[in-house]
Amino acid sequence: MKYIIVGGVAGGATAAARLRRMDEHAEIVLIERGEHISYANCGLPYYIGDVITDRSRLLVQTPEGFRGRFNVDVRVHAEVVAIDAEEHVVEVRDMRTGDIYKEPYSKLILSPGAEPFRPALPGIDIAGIFTLRNVNDSDRIKAYLKQVNATRAVVVGGGFIGLEMAENLHHAGLNVTIVELGDQLMAPLDKPMAAIVQQHVREKGVSLRLQSAVTEFAHSEDGSISVLLQDGDMLSADVVILSIGVRPDTRLAKAAGLSIGKAGGIVINEYLQTSHPDIYAVGDAVEFANPVTGRSMCTYLAGPANKQARICADNIVLGNKHVYNGSVNTAIVRVFDLTVATTGVAFKHLSAAGMPHIVSTTHSGSHAGYYPGAQDMSIQLAFSPDSGRLLGAQIVGHEGVDKRIDVISALMQHSGTVYDLVAYEHAYAPPYSSAKDPVNIAGAVAENILAGRHWIVHVSDMMDDERMTIVDVRTPEEYAAGSIPGAVNIPIDDLRTSIAQIPVQGRVVVFCHVGQRGYLAQRILLQHGYENVFNLSGGYKLWQSYHKENVRINAVKTI
């Protein structure tokens, strides 16, 4: 058997190694356009920021090392330019000599990845405007920063990579501005959670230009780059990083006549076969049904690429035996001192897909409050109003965010429900968690909502409607330090004796700092004849960051 693999990074290299372990005697050819294989592309921003100082550590395997270890014919600087699927032959171009030769295969694996999007704006080719895909890109960016002694950077695009780049350039000593087309950072987050991130990024000294489109790049007289925005503003930068997004690299697959799907990726079946049975595909270039929505999507994540590569190699050697079940899109990013993580589907996308869902927000300590060092995290869940099935989760916090998203991700992969979060058994000792883990608390609140015991209102609904009684059930000290406009203060422990102060008729919204006392207040009122009483989900804590951000956006609009 002869296996050819196109693309030698995450998916390709993993597939090659697995193929070799499964079949010691096969001929395996790994063809990579670039200079390097199996490099740590997720580490590139940190290398640019000098958090990773040893470049050689990015190169998990060298072509030479891979050849020796796995007896794989590694060809770098080589590009597959055409596939003849019927003849089982690829055409390969040696990028150093320009020679083109043919190479037959029994089975072919495509792992071409995704390309950073580079919009056709005026001035886009000016020196100092970069995208980041591979080690050579990061070498070029690092060299350029030094060469021009860069002090000002503009990062276009406020997604995961954009934020990592912003943080790392800031870490390297540059003044950084993020320009983002949307009205928030990090599209997979919903607004209240994104608000927390935005405030943190600003506090760290990074400028944010939300709802801003770049229209042009230009040379400036002082040698810097002028970044022109749609609203007429101009930013000056020594370096520009484009992190607007990526697109599956499907040129080769398309030319070979393989099916391309609605999401723009190579269509694969559950065995990771393309529309031609002897061609498999893995990684960023494929699309597959999202297990939550059932809709086809591309997943630009290293974890799923590695899992696909392993399954793909097994299916090639064993005959299609292993099924890929899709990705729930679990992702995480460090943003300065914050950790931001998501799994499942963003709530706005659930709405767009017409999927009924309830959202609730809880805040909890990363570990027992009585043990030093506990830090807050905010968890937003979306779940089905009928079954309680988990549809999405977003967590923003510090220590322990990764743990909680991973647990929710694992359960979501198994069609888990909020009831599973309630019953979830975690490892508890004071340095690690509390007797009730943040995941348990998030689940319990959701369960109470589904049972009709807990009626909630969202911070986004608190902006307009003023025909309600708002009761702040926190302490007088907390109330004095700031509250929601119009709120009256009745501390929870006085609520039973002061209940007559609250009109029974009309809508009542109660709230506390995070939601726990508010829930108790709502339970008390509901059982004392109040029929229209709601607890503010996420409490004053969420309201405050959301409101602050809203005021800012409105102020921008007004100007």
Next chain:
Amino acid sequence: MKYIIVGGVAGGATAAARLRRMDEHAEIVLIERGEHISYANCGLPYYIGDVITDRSRLLVQTPEGFRGRFNVDVRVHAEVVAIDAEEHVVEVRDMRTGDIYKEPYSKLILSPGAEPFRPALPGIDIAGIFTLRNVNDSDRIKAYLKQVNATRAVVVGGGFIGLEMAENLHHAGLNVTIVELGDQLMAPLDKPMAAIVQQHVREKGVSLRLQSAVTEFAHSEDGSISVLLQDGDMLSADVVILSIGVRPDTRLAKAAGLSIGKAGGIVINEYLQTSHPDIYAVGDAVEFANPVTGRSMCTYLAGPANKQARICADNIVLGNKHVYNGSVNTAIVRVFDLTVATTGVAFKHLSAAGMPHIVSTTHSGSHAGYYPGAQDMSIQLAFSPDSGRLLGAQIVGHEGVDKRIDVISALMQHSGTVYDLVAYEHAYAPPYSSAKDPVNIAGAVAENILAGRHWIVHVSDMMDDERMTIVDVRTPEEYAAGSIPGAVNIPIDDLRTSIAQIPVQGRVVVFCHVGQRGYLAQRILLQHGYENVFNLSGGYKLWQSYHKENVRINAVKTI
């Protein structure tokens, strides 16, 4: 309705608060023998060690605060001395006045907890010998340490609490010796993992006396306590902490005629009802079927107690609607710089229960190796040879151990398999994990074993059998720094060319540092006609710590 709850710590206080939220109008009486309710008993060792310096933080709720918040009639220093189940009446003794009075109830919840075991040894009542159960105990220990200016401590019992006490006393400046009856620390661990912990504890300067029984305590002339051991040795200590284990406090339940089970706990059904339908029980005092073994057991953990309390309150108010599914016994402890965590069933207990299982060990970095600060962790899995169902996991490491045990715990609760570990989708960015999470790797190795692709041998089997070829496939540098006696060095990258050096006949054991190169070596040899070739599970890393510990134990035996 009138609900009485016996015991005001984890289970009792949670049940009372939940009952109130479910039923604002019920009469709720919480009866607690001690002075405090709802205190952080898991924090007590850290308070003694001055890691937690603010005592008031241990008191999560005061009786007064609880009354005000939840309108619960909290009675501390009050003991329920008898239950008349038929009459629905308890007898309560006011511990300050000695008065006994009767209190009727509609439903009763027992949450009496467990008592530390205090063996009837000569001298057990000498001043300075303590058990630790509540805040008052920790106050007494702290005061005593100061009073006698303690510099030497003996901790009897090397379980979770014993280790936390040892660490905290060490942190407080004492010389600490742990005396443990068994031949290892931490009974829920198996020996190779316990070996890692033992070496760490010794490195930190704590003395270990394994396989040592205390036979007597005596006053010493200098005012200290003499701790006499069965082997004739005597240890001098200023303070002794007994952490030998706990027993469910079932006196009241027994006297009331409630069923007590084989594990010594109060028998409950899936609704947490005792043998009398109007009496429920939760927490350390109950026994319930372990979901993995099906055997009844007591679980002395705060997490399950809290979950039970919530379910119990719901069942009382709503009529038995919610089912408790048992605990997979997920537990964690910090041991100096190590984190040690377990879930499911220890492998020796699987053997004892006659449950077929395969064990495998992997080592992985806590996050991507190219990103600074990654730390090793060791994962041992036990799984069913037929279905691959997860039966137990043990993890020893540093950062991120809690995350991995929690994910495995969550999956184990849902009868997860090693295949679920392979497919498990985690959140990956360089500070948090690798593209292949340690959990994925543990699962993949297990899957390969089940598929018959990966044949392993355990470190415990490497001690006696010398009729085999042992091949160290690490680099010459690694080999030179130390290897298994008798091993020949053929680096993995030379294996294909040097294969003739290895006799085809007879048993071959290959190994590397952690097992990955060893696995590849084994795959190569198996596909080159070697029929009897095994990879050392856990590699040289595990062999080394296990062997070191074994040499020590054998040395002790020889003396």
